[in-house]
Amino acid sequence: MDRIVINNVHKAFALKPGQTVVVDGQKSVRIPVLDGVDLTVRSGEFITLVGPSGSGKSVLLDIIAGLTEASSGEAMIDGGVVRRPHPKTAYVFQQYALFPWRTALQNVEYALEVRGTPKAERREKAQYFLHLFGLSGFEDRFPSQLSGGMQQRVAIARALSTDPEVLLMDEPFAALDAQTRDILQTELLRIWAQIKTTVVFVTHSIDEAIFLADRVVVMTARPASVKQIIDIDLGRPRDIELRNGQAFNTYRTQVWESLRDEVRKAQRDWALASGYAM
Numbered sequence: 001m002d003r004i005v006i007n008n009v010h011k012a013f014a015l016k017p018g019q020t021v022v023v024d025g026q027k028s029v030r031i032p033v034l035d036g037v038d039l040t041v042r043s044g045e046f047i048t049l050v051g052p053s054g055s056g057k058s059v060l061l062d063i064i065a066g067l068t069e070a071s072s073g074e075a076m077i078d079g080g081v082v083r084r085p086h087p088k089t090a091y092v093f094q095q096y097a098l099f100p101w102r103t104a105l106q107n108v109e110y111a112l113e114v115r116g117t118p119k120a121e122r123r124e125k126a127q128y129f130l131h132l133f134g135l136s137g138f139e140d141r142f143p144s145q146l147s148g149g150m151q152q153r154v155a156i157a158r159a160l161s162t163d164p165e166v167l168l169m170d171e172p173f174a175a176l177d178a179q180t181r182d183i184l185q186t187e188l189l190r191i192w193a194q195i196k197t198t199v200v201f202v203t204h205s206i207d208e209a210i211f212l213a214d215r216v217v218v219m220t221a222r223p224a225s226v227k228q229i230i231d232i233d234l235g236r237p238r239d240i241e242l243r244n245g246q247a248f249n250t251y252r253t254q255v256w257e258s259l260r261d262e263v264r265k266a267q268r269d270w271a272l273a274s275g276y277a278m
């Protein structure tokens, strides 16, 4: 079954008064960011999105989340056009985005509070999801008393506690050190295998994209469209050791070859816009 359908989505932002960009050799007061994105995500699928920095990946997630409106085209969840945040969608950002004045438990409970879940059920669910992420015993800590990895575990626990049908993750592990990142990737897959929610995960790490995904979606440089979709046929469950194998390496080469020209184009555009010779 299709959970998310993105249908010819275009998005352009108006520039500030006086600013212009060159689009197709013409001066423009609008900056085109998404240029006809088409993508269908099946229910329970784990999709990763890679693309050059500034290509519009976060904007695309915002459109799926109902936080930003497409200029044309549409994002649909379960056949309905997304016009506002969907109650069955959860979003995890790169920054931990926890309330500093709430404990870990209260942070998770908050997501359930705003959905009107009764108090006892709230507590039970919040404890369960903290437990899943190995945070039993840390319920009463404030974010400042937790490591970056633990804070991000709380943020993911909070997102999952609402039983989302769609989980959007925007470079959630980018700020973490390499070891913590590896551990969290494995934990996320373990928990996803239990709850089978549909995940769209943006990353700039090719290894992370391959390790997590059923399919890796490579985006072009801005204005972005889908350049290539690569099926990752590595079986599950996946162990981090998989990354040392030949099959993984073949995917690594394939994703990089698809991405390379787009990264170069993005760098060229940036150099032109900022007056650097390249």
Ligand SMILES: Nc1ncnc2c1ncn2[C@@H]1O[C@H](COP(=O)(O)OP(=O)(O)O)[C@@H](O)[C@H]1O
Residues within 6 Å of the ligand: 013, 014, 031, 033, 051, 052, 053, 054, 055, 056, 057, 058, 059, 060, 222
């Ligand atoms: N609210 C906004 N107003 C104007 N431009 C924006 C806005 N949000 C994003 N952009 C522009 O859209 C482009 C893509 O941004 P983004 O989706 O954040 O890229 P990334 O692929 O790195 O996540 C960038 O050039 C950014 O400057």
Ligand SMILES: [Mg+2]
Residues within 6 Å of the ligand: 057, 058, 059, 170
């Ligand atoms: Mg981004």
